Amino acid sequence: MTALDDKINSQFPGLVVRKDLVKQVKGNAIVPTYVLEYLLGQYCATDDEASIESGIETVKEILRKHYVHRNEANKIQSDIKERGRYKVIDRISVVLNEKTDAYEAVFENLGIKKVAVDSVTVKENPKLLVTGIWCIADVQYEFSEDSRISPWILEHLKPIQIANYDFDAFLTARAEFTLDEWIDVLMQTIGFNPEAFGRRSKLLQLMRLIPYVERNYNIIELGPKGTGKSHIYSEFSPHGQLISGGEITVAKLFVNNSNGRIGLVGFWDVVAFDEFAGRDKTANRALVDIMKNYMANKTFSRGVQTMGAEASFAFVGNTDHNVPYMLKNSDLFEALPVQFHDSAFIDRIHAYLPGWEVDVIRGEMFTSGYGFIVDYLAEILRHLRSDDLSNRHQAFFSLSDSISTRDRDAINKTMSGLMKLLFPAGGETQEEVEELLKLAIECRKRVKDQLKRIDATYPVVEFSYMTKGGMKTSVQTLEEIQFPAFYHKSLSDDEDDGAVLEEQPQTETTSSPSVHNTVRAAPKVNTPAEPTPSEDHVVVSENQKGISFDKLFGSYLRGATEIKLTDPYLRVFHQMRNLMEFIETVVKFKAPEDDVNIHILTSPDDTRMEQQVQYLEQVQQSAEAAGVRVTWEFDGTGTIHARHIITNTGWKILLDRGLDIFQRFEMNDAFSLANRIQEQRACKAFEVTYVKAEK
Structure with a gap:
């Protein structure tokens, strides 16, 4: 155990778990990390090795007995029939049978449908009606001569989520950690070894969490394959839902006008679109228009009625080319489907996370240290969604007057998310805030600079900020620093750019006169x-x-x-x-x-x-x-x-x-x-x- 492991165990007793235990207990169970850590949190939330070993065996036994593997579904069904009642761990969804005026559950792995479920259970767990949730459930079998009556009955259901948490205690314990320590705690919580990452790389990883703490936040990450872009949205929290980019429909995402049923945005904190990129993919124009309106105004229409929702959007996808190729020949959004390669849609994205800076995941990057039980942190992050810290950085800095309202709002929302993650109770210094502000501005600047390439009617914007003393700092994206000849090239230029990367000017963004620096080839x-x-x-x-x-x-x-x-x-x-x-x-x-x-x-x-x-x-x-x-x-x-x-x-x-x-x-x-x-x-x-x- 490291000093950080000792500290997090002492400050958050019973709320942390050793992250390598998930692999030990998972086996061939295809379940999200938060499900396994929920179980580990019941039996292994300690640093006592003997208790951990005992807890691991207990969790393995629970999974062996109650987790339903699809290839063993018939055997479990038989066990339920013979015993009359049995406890299972499965993903459960519910539909309303309008002919019988009754709710019916579907067990994904167990393979049974038309399971009778009472209205109270559905009202207490409305997400059952959307895409389903992981639960520990007691299933009963009662055969009836009436073929219209299903023998399956859902007797009791418990969503796999932490029961309660003390937010004030969380804030008190956070104050005991330095910023560097806290960043490493969060890195270990999402499963990574902090020593394998630089400071900027850590912050980019943590930016993936902003949709969980910020309402109606829109972030995009495009980059190479294998960098773990979708992991946070599929494994980390029971409040997020990952769907394939090709499965988006108006009815699934917003509202089904035929029956009035609300879609994903009404039930989930985060809706993430996996495999969103792909020039050969198509999207319904009406869907794109509704998404643009929702991303800008937080509302969508249900017939003649306008409704609001709080779900944040995360778009993740793979790029087809490297950065200099995209900058020379198109733009950094080139991989998007044609219908989404739209300036109005792109302008509603608050931050572009540069996925090409994120390393391909390697074994050495995973941690064996301690981090929060992800379900516990997921509840803390959900609690923080109701706070607004978008103006806290203004105690030290002000944004340039040339930055538009939409750009300013985007930067402020990113800052709010970063502050909630790193300084939920305050205590930040000017230097610490400046580091985050530069990143927030850069991620919005990346969006706006590409919009200028896509649509020449967008104005040139100076992305800069000033201290209270009037010292001005301009912000550049890393691609702008690294590939200046391509970054500032108009797509209408027909110049032969040949080998323009022989000289790369580096401009030091300080309040003093800029220094032109050159890395010589x-x-x-x-x-x-x-x-x-x-x-x-x-x-x-x-x-x-x-x-x-x-x-x-x-x-x-x-x-x-x-x-x-x-x-x-x-x-x-x-x-x-x-x-x-x-x-x-x-x-x-x-x-x-x-x-x-x-x-x-x-x-x-x-x-x-x-x-x-x-x-x-x-x-x-x-x-x-x-x-x-x-x-x-x-x-x-x-x-x-x-x-x-x-x-x-x-x-x-x-x-x-x-x-x-x-x-x-x-x-x-x-x-x-x-x-x-x-x-x-x-x-x-x-x-x-x-x-x-x-x-």
């Missing part, structure tokens, strides 16, 4: 024009790609025969791999006939000194064959913090992160481009300053 073979090193300052954003040691250092290392690298953290494997890749850059940019001496000053790893020395010796032996002589020394004072490179050609390169600039990636996967090409890796946020020093 590695020189091309047989290209006479090579970048000339000059004093400069480079700012790289978190999750930015297209960065390499060749671009950062190559031209500054050319011609150097003496290089000194100071980096206190050259210890573990990935740090030593970074060192080896730095030496590769030195080899590429030196003349074949030259010898280069690299001297390394680093700090000793007192816990693994032998391994550290072994790594350095391996680096030394490998580099020598290429004409690079590596020496090193350990700083015995433990006081070095500066990280820099000094060459005998007069350059000093200041590195705020040293060589450790890349996010985690799968280093053992030979088929991963990120493993083989630095430009394919997501970066941590860092800065590099180039200073011409005396030789």
Whole structure:
């Protein structure tokens, strides 16, 4: 157990569970995570190993006896008949039989229909009438000679949801965690290992929760396959409903005018549309129009009557192309069906979550630590839906006057959701709010910038904010920083964009005069024009790609025969791999006939000194064959913090992160481009300053 695990267990006793237990008990049961964690919460909400082991066996036994596998449905039906009554765990829905004026339940896995259910049960659980809910139910069998009477009777039903919670106690306990700790608690709750994610990546994951805390919030996430886009909406909460994008109808989503029955938006907090993308898909134009009206006004029509609802929409789908391709040839919404690739529909989306920044899910990303029982957190998030924190950031910042009302509302709703997730009881600092505000503005700016490409009548908007002291900061999307030539390209341009990514300007968004920074590309073979090193300052954003040691250092290392690298953290494997890749850059940019001496000053790893020395010796032996002589020394004072490179050609390169600039990636996967090409890796946020020093 980590210190964070200890803390969450002490602050939320009985409300947390070890997240790897779900896999242990699930087996081949096809049930949502919240169902399993509900059961684990009854028996395993503790950090006592003996109790956990006993609880796991109890839950396994409950699932073995009462969860209905479809291939065992006949056997369970027989057990019910022979015993007269039996408890089952199944997904249950209810329909009204108008001929008999009675409600009838359908058990999805058990495969029985026309199960008699009383009106009181239906009134207490109206979601039974929509898409059904997971329940623990007592089913009775009473045979009748009358063939019109079904022998199946639903005697008792209990939805799989937490019975009660203390919201004030939740707020009190939250105050005991720092923001970093709380973010990690939420990450572990949704099943992820926080150490496998950078700060921005964590916030992007948590943005998927905003529809659960914010009413009538519309978010879209488009990106590559396998990034877990739909997981939150299918597994996390009993208040969310995931449906296939191809199954949307007016009757299912809003209202069936033939019988007046309200659709999904009337019963669920979140309606998520899976596989929403696909240019070959079609949608009913009337449906699109009703959705646009609902997304803008929170209302829909039921005949001549106008009705309101609170359901948030989440649209998730896969992209067909990478980001620069979309920016060059179309727009970031290109994957949407034609009917939804509509400026009025897109303008009603509050935030575009960049799915291409989310890593494909790997085994190492899952946590074995503790997190909330998801059903408990789902109830807390539902409670927070009634709060409005959209103006809390205004204590520190104000949005630019050029931002329209619709854009402003979108940013405010995203901020409200983030504040509810991270600061439900307040206590935020200006610095913490600014980080969230930049993200909220960026996610709306991504929508508006693409609208400008789709429909030229949309005006150019300056997305910026100001402090109370009048200091102004402009916000850019990461794609804008990474691919400026494509991002600001009009779709009507016929220019040959060839290899425009050779230079990528990085603009530091501060209140001071902007600094034009350039990440220089590695020189091309047989290209006479090579970048000339000059004093400069480079700012790289978190999750930015297209960065390499060749671009950062190559031209500054050319011609150097003496290089000194100071980096206190050259210890573990990935740090030593970074060192080896730095030496590769030195080899590429030196003349074949030259010898280069690299001297390394680093700090000793007192816990693994032998391994550290072994790594350095391996680096030394490998580099020598290429004409690079590596020496090193350990700083015995433990006081070095500066990280820099000094060459005998007069350059000093200041590195705020040293060589450790890349996010985690799968280093053992030979088929991963990120493993083989630095430009394919997501970066941590860092800065590099180039200073011409005396030789």
